[in-house]
Each structure stands twice: as C-alpha cells, then as structure tokens.
Amino acid sequence: MKFVPERLEVAAGDRITWTNRDIVPHTVTAQPAGVESGELAQGRSWTYIARKKGEIDYLCRLHPVMRGTLVVK
Amino acid sequence: MNCKHLFAIALVAPALALAQGKPGDPQIAHIVVTANQIDIDAGKLAKSHTKNKEVQAFARQMITDHGAVNKQAGALAKKLGVKPEDNDTSKALKKGASENMANLKKLKDGAFDKAYIDHEVTYHQQVLDAIDKVLVPSAQNAELKGLIEKVRPAFQAHLDHAKHVQADLGKKK
Numbered sequence: 001m002k003f004v005p006e007r008l009e010v011a012a013g014d015r016i017t018w019t020n021r022d023i024v025p026h027t028v029t030a031q032p033a034g035v036e037s038g039e040l041a042q043g044r045s046w047t048y049i050a051r052k053k054g055e056i057d058y059l060c061r062l063h064p065v066m067r068g069t070l071v072v073k
Numbered sequence: 074m075n076c077k078h079l080f081a082i083a084l085v086a087p088a089l090a091l092a093q094g095k096p097g098d099p100q101i102a103h104i105v106v107t108a109n110q111i112d113i114d115a116g117k118l119a120k121s122h123t124k125n126k127e128v129q130a131f132a133r134q135m136i137t138d139h140g141a142v143n144k145q146a147g148a149l150a151k152k153l154g155v156k157p158e159d160n161d162t163s164k165a166l167k168k169g170a171s172e173n174m175a176n177l178k179k180l181k182d183g184a185f186d187k188a189y190i191d192h193e194v195t196y197h198q199q200v201l202d203a204i205d206k207v208l209v210p211s212a213q214n215a216e217l218k219g220l221i222e223k224v225r226p227a228f229q230a231h232l233d234h235a236k237h238v239q240a241d242l243g244k245k246k
Contacts, residue, residue, distance in 0.1 A: 001226035023145050023220075024138040024227045042141065062134055063230050 003068035012053050012072050019045040030058035095211050099158035102150045104208065105221065107163040108200055109139040111170040118177060119189045127238050128186045142224050149220055190239045197232035
C-alpha cells in the first residue's frame, strides 16, 4: 500500500512507468501538475513523460495515504 | 480447540466461540469471501444513503477494494481447486452483518454516517485480528496465505481511513 520508491529523481524527458503490484486498484495523481493515470487494476502499468523540471508531489486518489514525490532535474 | 481461533471467533460472535476448531483452507477461503462481501454490501448501502462526501468516498473505496480482493480470492480458489466451505465463523460474520444492516436501515443522515463508520472501524479491526491470529497462521496453502498477507495493508489502510472519517464526523457535532 505504498509507492516504491516513494521519492524518485529523474531527468527531464525521462519516461517513468508505474506498475500496480497490489490487489486493489490505485492511481497516480497530481492535480496541479495535470498528472492522472486513471484507475490502474492489478498488474496494469502507466507511463508518464516528465518534461518540466521541478518536484511533483503525487498520491493515489483512491488511497490518499499513499504519497510519492517525483523530482525532475 | 485452538485458543487463538477461539479468541477471534469471540470477537465476532461470543456465542459461537465453542463451535469450531482450526479452520482448513476451504473454510478460510469462505471466510475471506464472506468478510469481503459483507463490506461490499455495507458500502453499497452507505453509498445510496449518505449525503456526506467523505463517507461517500469511503464507501466507494470499500466497494472497489473488497470487490478486487474477492475477484482475486475467487480466481485463486478456482486455480487451487479449493471449494469454499461454509462454516461457523462465516455464519457468525453473516449474522453480525445482517444485524448491522438492519440497524443502519433504520437510521438517517448524521446518525447513519456515524453508525456506518463506527461499525467499519470495529469491523476492520476485527478482520485484521482474524487475519493475524487465525487466517494466516491456519492457512496451509502458500498461495492462499500469500493472498491474505498481501491484502492486509489495504485493510489496515481502510481502518486508518475509517478512523480519520470517524474523527471528522465527531468534529461536526
């Protein structure tokens, strides 16, 4: 029930893929940054291309206790 | 009689505490499916009854998550050739659930929200205790045990979420 790793540093232009290894569905959501994976069922993946430098704090919309940070350098 | 099991049954129905020994995998599979279905049903009732957005979101999460777990549990039981078998713990869970549903149906608005969330807090605590004290220690098949261990963090998150909503409902008084 958490993002692993919770903090990830990437370079601008990198492709980042989240895969749901849990049984229940999750999302990758950061509303101000316009990041929204939609609901990912078990085993589903979603890829985001980080173009803008900065920090993106995201969460799972369904389980807001799950939080992560993407640092785009 | 397994003392650990006796304790967990005592949580859901003291009267049935002497009724059963250590559950086998078919019984465990039935308990898992029953426990999930109960919370899906309560969630559906809450979704249609509540006017509170936080309670609504919690109920939706219960329907989604417990539905996902049951889909997985059903698929695993089929794969392993385990036929879920009704048992006294499942019966006690169902009895408790029908009493809870009957009580909730009599309530409205704030009283409904409070009763639903209070019960969800207690219920998830009971299910977590049952997972730790009975289901995981008793499960023989490694995949069945693994599934139960894998859903535990979600149930813990539900308990934390329910407690958070409970605290927020308390502030509104």
